[in-house]
Amino acid sequence: MSTSSNPIESSGVRGPMKIFEGHTELVPCVAYFPDGQRIASVADNDKTVIIWDAKSGRKDGQPLLHASSVVWMAISPNGRRIASGMEKNGVVVWDVLRRKVVHEIKGGIHRLAYSPDGCWIATAPMDVAKEVQFWDADMGRPGREPLKYDNDVWCMAFSPDGSRIAAGLDDGYFEVIDILTGESVVGPIKGHTSGVSSIVYSPDGRLLVTASRDNSIRVWDSKTGVQVGKPMLGKYAVQCISITSDGRRLASGGYDKTVQVWDLETRLQVGDSFDADGWVLCVAFSPDGRYVIGGGYSGAHLWDTESLAIQSSVSIFIQLQHCF
Template sequence: GPLEGLLKGRSSTVDNVVYSPDGRHIASSHGDNMIRIWDVATGARVGRLLNGHTEYVTDIVYSPDGQRIASCSYDGTIRIWNAATGMPVGEPLNGHPGGVTSVAWSPGGQYILSASPKGTIRIQDVATGASISEELNAHADTISSVAYSPDGRRFISGSHDRTIRIWDAQTGMPVGMPLKGHTGNVTSVSWSPDGQNIASGSDDHTIRIWDAATGTPVGDPLRGHLGGITSVIYSPDGRYIISGSEDHTIRMWDAQQIPSGG
């Protein structure tokens, strides 16, 4: 379909791909410090290039109402954009001095969660940029990806220490033990829309599904990409998992048909 054709003729890796909440658009970054918006139905690009970061864009996310996009970069900032026009909204937020590796928007729209190469996490008020808690020392290595649960009560982080951790969003305390199984850097994490499962992608070329309540694996790892996974996200209806890879492809997986016992 059109999604698979998004990258035809592109020579660069797809580093990040994210759905708008209504499922009609995808935002992507490709390593040139800019962000592009695409129409899912036609595969055509929409609006202007989101241009403002001075270094590599590490992550992009839509606000829950779909009206804004947040992006973060090795330039240390988090930028907010109008999703319809591509124009910047307000001043950039100061994220992490050493660069920001991942960003997530709280389901209520009030907070932005961000992570750093040093394994730390910050939670900031979107309107003011103020930190709402102490910085969390979350992982022993770079955090590549963070995501809120759909109800906003928890969030997850994936790291180059090869683990995924679940956190209480109110207290900043870890929930349960780290999720272990990947044999390479964890590069991307996503929470299913029903809140029941977590998907993670890794440099080990696999995607793994986890039970969010117990932290145990669901089925076997998803295999098929010929390179490291750079991005993994659930579709808004929860039926599919969409993955981007260093093999220059985007794949769609049936989230209801996770293989097991293979």
């Protein structure tokens, strides 16, 4: 596949597109299940998590209903549970097969993540924005003491070995803390001139990638915090990033209403941008790296990246309407 920075000629979304009446509001979070067969998505104000068959685009079972707006979601590493977070009513952990609530964690959140071993759920609370809290994933009880930061946490990611957690802050800094000791091991580092909107580790744990509303994506040595290579620059604020399981490519989305795929080694865009027809708030690669899904203000669209031209796409369509 080409890694040229020259765009492939495109008029936007091509080929057959299936449209589904699913969510009724914007989609701030999407994720693939580990086996790549299903996708989960959440919507801001329709209070649901919907699970989709990744191949057909059809709903897989009944939606998971919540008491208030769902703003974030994470799938456990074994794919058996979903943790979904609400602004006001905390986190609900679901048994995916039975579509039943396992337990609930009180307190509104705006970000959450599963640890790589599935034992812990980390949350960035709404009311105590300058910390990351840890919860026993099986029991929903508090775990270790919260980790403290100097500014509001906008995003976070566990290291692949689960020993560290990286957080992007609203002032453009990022910091890595050792979970066992609670000590800062990298940073705080002023990586951006605006808030860090997304942060991810490479699969081997060597690199840390940050995206920001300053229109840039930057790559760092995860052990030293030294920037590696030149940044990847967009035209507008970058809201979200995702890395393929082989660590070769990165997808990004943001306020330019497109999803872009980048070669992480060369820092060049691969092919053309994918037209998302609205601000993109979240992106996720399929486990095999072939597909990328982006969600935001115009729904969630699934693209085939094999040729970097849209051969087919599945759109989880959002009908904007009043909810009562």
